[in-house]
Amino acid sequence: MKKTLSMLLAVVMMAALVLTSCGGGNEKIFLATGSETGTYYSFGIALGQVMKDKIGQEFGVQSTGASKANIQLVAAGDVDMAIVQNDVMDYAFNGTNTFAEEGALSGFSAVATLYAEVVQIVAKPGITSVADLKGKTVSVGDAGSGTEFNAAQIFEAYGMTFDDINKQSLGFTDSADKFKDGQLDAFFVTAGAPTTCITDLATSNDFVILSIGETEMQYLKDNYGYYTEYTLAAGTYGEKQPEDATTVAVKATLIAADDLSEDAVYKVTKGIFENIDAIKATHAKGEELSADNGVQGVSIPFHAGAEKYFKEIGKLN
Secondary structure, eight states, X not given: OHHHHHHHHHHHHHHHHHHHHHHHHHSOEXXXXXXXXXXXXXXXXXXXXXXXXXXXXXXEEEOOSOHHHHHHHHXXXXXXXEEEEHHHHHHHHHTOGGGTXXXXXXXXXXEEEEEEEEEEEEEOTTOOSGGGGTTSEEEOOSXXXXXXXXXXXXXXXXXXXXGGSEEEXXXXXXXXXXXXXXXXXXXXXXXXXXXXXXXXXXXXXXOEEOOOOHHHHHHHHHHOTTOEEEEEOTTTTGXXXXXXXXXXXXXXXXXXXTTSOHHHHHHHHHHHHTOHHHHHHXXXXXXXXXXXXXXXXXXXXXXXXXXXXXXXXXXXO
């Protein structure tokens, strides 16, 4: 009897150990995204569904105030993962720009970039270069927004500042409306392309999408590690955009809390890039997913689990 009880106890203890060792990877991962009408949220929902179906990992997708708020949530330990712009991620890690007052945050690292958020400079016909914007009325995005910092950095590459323009600080929709009414010569938009406000503009107004010159492009790459070169293909906005435009993009990027286990992050990273077709079928932005793109534009350290996966497939040294 005692022997039977001992054997039973041993079996129970072994089962408990197995459950303990396997359970961490199956705990729900809480993912911060953006507003419920935005791309971050819809992509997060799609990602969560594919991860549940393909690797058995459940996600709790949360609607939030997007990049800055998401980084604060991860750093505070309130969520496990988040989708953020990689330039804002860089600002948080280094305590610059939107994080200059509160200082650098810690406790988070990069998993992978997901898709491009394109810096699009919409201008009146006849304007052919960013340099031509001197003295013009230009909207650079909401005050303190990521778009405003993108605009400032592009002007810097051209040896310009906001003092060289009649600066307006308007959101995307307001910028497009003012452009339609002839109150703006140009405006900046940082968003996935095609962008709704520009698509709508193309139904009523002529415009050009400005390219960034080779010298200025190199300056941005050399000085701001989160930028990648992006070709906005001719026809993205129909007949109003007959030629390619060469610009820069920041990346929607998945980050993770440093204390989220290496195994969990490895499993998710591997799960994403081995199930791209399933993500494509669920969300249009899945078209931009690739392991090559996943390591581009990352200017902060990778999480150990993501690093393990990318090294395993030869994308990191």
